[in-house]
Amino acid sequence: MAKEEAKLHIAMFPWLAFGHINPYFELAKLIAQKGHKISFISTPRNIDRLPKLPQTLSPFINFVKLPLPPTENLPEDAEATIDLPQEKVPLLKNAYDSLQDSIANFLQSSNPDWVVFDFSAYWLPDIARNLGIPSVFFSIYLAACLDFVAPPSLTPDNRKKPKDYTVSPYWVPFPTKLAFRIFEILSIYDNVTEVDGAKSCFWSIVEVLRGCDVVAVRSCTEFELKWLQHLEKLHRKPVFPVGVLPPKLHNISNDDDDDEEWRPIKEWLDKQVNGSVIYVAFGTEAKLRQDELTEMAYGLELSGLPFFWVLRMDHDSANSEMIELPVGFEERTKGRGIVCTTWAPQLNILAHDSIGGFLTHSGWSSVVEALQFGRPLILFTFSNDQGLNARLLEEKMIGYSVPRDEHDGWFTRQSVAESLKLVAVKEEGKIYRDKAKEMKLVIGDMDIQDNYLNEFLGYLSTYRRSNKAQ
Incomplete structure (x- = not known):
């Protein structure tokens, strides 16, 4: 359990897909078990669909329900990707982007020590920085995926056609076969390019890597050490594997x-x-x-x-x-x-x-x-x-x-x-x-996985103390 003076207040804001919400929720529970306070932000229906919290964690996790604004052609009860056919997901992205003022108001009033956010909230780092709140991009994607998607800021991304994604990026310096097959990239090409006015997933990842203060990855060094090291070198900011969040x-x-x-x-x-x-x-x-x-x-x-x-x-x-x-x-x-x-x-x-x-x-x-x-x-x-x-x-x-x-x-x-x-x-x-x-x-070794989280939280606590000392 965290010492009283070392306890953190962390706001968490995942993308509106349960493949993202669930890992964020698992991370929130693990952090709460260590005595830190979590503000878990999502829409009302998504929060209501989460598993019930254990009584021991209820005092540490506060659910913050932010309703989506009415959006043309988006069904009223559609608050997650599972509620929609794939072609309507861009409408959900646009509604999500409309939460900027609500998020800014909540962060200003609650003043958390950190805000942890997803790839989709490309606009959040600037909001947090203006409020003096440091930010963490928590990626449910592997470091290898982030390395593939996002070149460093001064490196041009010359990929213009689907076939360009079927070879490994030139900024990856070691041998690898990491690339999409042509049928795989064709199935998601709308996510690589802008569609229906929504920013592409790839563009959003590039932006959040540029804007965040820290990168946290659902991974471990035993699985992808060279990719984690390369990600940190590429973007010149701390990269922490937080463990793979295996179920207990x-x-x-x-x-x-x-x-x-x-x-x-x-x-x-x-x-x-x-x-x-x-x-x-x-x-x-x-x-x-x-x-x-x-x-x-x-x-x-x-x-x-x-x-x-x-x-x-x-x-x-x-x-x-x-x-x-x-x-x-x-x-x-x-x-x-x-x-x-x-x-x-x-x-x-x-x-x-x-x-x-x-x-x-x-x-x-x-x-x-x-x-x-x-x-x-x-x-x-x-x-x-x-x-x-x-x-x-x-x-x-x-x-x-x-x-x-x-x-x-x-x-x-x-x-x-x-x-x-x-x-x-x-x-x-x-x-x-x-x-x-x-x-x-x-x-399957919970001690190994827990050590990753301890190192990450240790950094967040040290960062906060050093900033307060200034």
Whole structure:
């Protein structure tokens, strides 16, 4: 617990996506556990959707609800990306940018010691600086992704076309294959360029790296030391890995047999051979098209491996088109596979000894959860930073990407089946299993991860004391 005179008040302001809100919330809870005060800022509906705080942390975390202003063509109840089809997310960005005055008023009245903000709030460093409040850009993206996106301020970024993003940037001085494949960059090219008046994600990241006082990254040196060092050298400001924020082990106790959702899943997993089951999940927002779903299903069937597939059957709320499994698929795989179309306890499943591989979209949160338990990865990217994450995991031989067509991203049932068998059971895939187990020793070690947070908070406290002394 922090000493009274050393306690900090930290305001936190994530982007309006639960892939960002949740890691920010986890970091907030970890900081609060050490006795520091948090003002957690988001919209009313997003805050109401967060898990309930433990009673022990309630005195330390204050939720600040800032309503979005009415925005043309943005539904009233749309406060996070999960509430919208992808093409309407720029409207949410514009509404988010309209919170500048509300944020400025809150910071002025509450006067926190630090403000921690996301890539999307490119305007916040100037507000904070005018109020005399130092700022931290907390990136849920890896340092490697930031290095790829943002050149140093005096270095020109000559990338003008999608194909320019399929090679590593010239400002990265060491050998790497970190780059998008052409189908990956095409799927997110609107985020790289400005669309519907909203600033691009890449531009925002460049701006926040320029404007912040400190960079904090959801990462650790054991995973990407050279990228963290390079990021600090590029931007000439302190860069702190704060740990990967793995979920606490006590939250996923297998003793919780009374949980009605977990019990039948656990009973099925208990019957499977250790290390034999493929867990399939692509996050909360990634969606397969009907043709992709059909091919993926046939791939799972063709592999002959037991599987547990968490499948979103509906498209976004603006598109009522339903997708369907191939006729007879569930009957043919009955007993060997389970398709879950509702929420599933991902941590419990990944922690179970029967899991031999995780077919994932390569989102960093899901990767962390899998590596915490030493599960090797089969990678199938959709959007955002997932392509860059996949290249890094491929380089480290922790994950293997399903072979796909370079131009349209198409894949075959055979490529799915062979990828699953390679990573989970074949001798030539043992390297992936071994490397995942090595990462478990780091990501699953809460003392190692906690030390990163202690170093970060120590810097914030020292900075505050030295500034007050002046």
